[in-house]
Amino acid sequence: MIEQVLHTLPQVLIDGLALGAVYAIVALGYTMVYGILELINFAHGEIFMTGAFVGTAILLTFSGLGWITSMPAIITLVLVLIVTSVLTGLLGMGIERVAYRPLRNAPKLITLITAIGISFLLQDLVRFITELKNGNYILTGPNLFNKQIGIEASSILSVFNDASVKSSFFIVLGVAIVMMITLDFFVNRTKWGMAMRAVAQDRETAALMTVNVNKVIALTFFIGSALGGATGVLFAVQYGTIDPYIGFILGLKAFTAAVLGGIGNIRGAMFGGILIGLLEMFAAANLPIVSHGVLGAEYKDVFAFAILIIVLIFKPEGLFGKVTVEKV
Template sequence: MLLEMFQTLPQVLIDGLTLGAVYAVVALGYTMVYGILQLINFAHGEIFMTGAFIGTALFIMIMGWGSAIPQILLLIIVLVITASITGFIGVGMERIAYRPLRNAPRLIPLITAIGISFVLQDVIRFIAELTSGNYIVTGPSLFSENINLKTSAISSVFNDASFKTSFLIVLTVAILLMITLDFFVNRTKWGTAMRAVALDRETAALMSINVNKVISITFFIGSALGGATGVLFALQYGTIDPYIGFILGLKAFIAAVLGGIGNIRGAMLGGIMLGVMEMFAAANLSLLTGGIFGAEYKDVFAFAILILVLIFKPEGLLGKPTAEKV
């Protein structure tokens, strides 16, 4: 049994890193908003889904013009446009739905976030069916060349693995986004303002920090990252629908909790770990349970991780326990 698990390890790591990178970048949106507002923005998964649809529409539209744009340049254009649109959607969502409820009991903004997620699902489904006749959309095939990795040459224990060139694109762009965000939060003036507002909103306001602007910037960056990740998801997996944001958003939330909700580096770590563990479960769950559970139970595995983290280390791997002020 152990030998069979080792044989699939290279492919599990490749698939897990791809999925984990997607989880990590989406989890950053959750953890940024929670760090400042103490709000779980459950509509963030639908921002990711909206980005996937906008990106796919842009790919189809630009490629339909017949211009021979290099694939990498096309990807950069689509990423920038999609991130900008979803960023402004996030700002509008905060301004219209969350800001009036900022001093309300926490349950009310949470219910509002769930309501916004349903609205976005139905709006995107309506637009997709209106324009294409079907709410399940398949994007153009980009970066789809298969590369075979001869891992059996390293050791006879491993089987050969394969991946599409889109794997390299997704992983590289996701890592660049995470590094850029980490630099922005820890090394820039606005990043310092965001950390100050997260630490103490009232004191930050007394020190002439524009709290509303900082919160708007936080929503813009988080939503832009979510939208860009939706483009990467559509590029890697091809087929999208208006409901992909629900389960993936929950998984990204689990990643944020696993790393430490409110901790940016923790969200990155949690996303990568969750992706690898989920792919490991998909490949080996049937083997480990003697066929009782199959790959379709990988989602149960992810939520079991959430329960264990909440029981034994509720602050997450890189989070710090907080004392209640009396």
């Protein structure tokens, strides 16, 4: 059995890193908003989904105009990522201004219900527009970075099976790493990042120290939503087919990753996302082997959430979270 598990390891690592990078960046949006407002923005998964649709629509427009064949694919992708990031960032700012800011001092349950309502609204709006334009709510984008590359893992160690990887894997992983490093630098090394950390620590005191709290919160939503939208484009490029419901379950898993790493901790969200992606792919490949066929690959979600429950039982603040002491 161990030998069979080792056979699948190279492919599991490749698929898990690609999926984990997506989870990690989406988890950043959850953890940034929670760190400042203590709000679980359940609409963030749908912002990711909206980004996937906006990016795919732009790519299809470029394809119809013949630009994809005339421009290098990487330049096309960069243009789409920039446009989609700006649009979804503005969408996130709009949601914060219209739906969350008026409820900032309301009980947290009300803002949570509002976030769920915004989630369903975005889901149905994207479905309506897609069906109106396409006749179907499932959208398939043009093939970019679709070349299959073989990796001879058996030549490294005979117990491994050979693996294959799409060229888009390197694009997704590379862009994800750049976005995560840039965000970490922005939050920890810039003046606006310092303002965000100050508002997260004590909103009232930060306001007394001339920090514009509303601007900082709006910027947080813009950055988190822009990253989520860009990740939606990467998801569409990697997996090809999208629908209005991809944001729901992926958003839940990204939120799980944020909680696993320590909600409110940016580096913890990154680590949690990668870990959840690897665990999910490991379970999908090996649960039938380990359980002797009793559990199929579809139980991978149960496996990932079971790991989360175990971690939170023994370390409720998450892997990188800090225990907060409430003063009374």
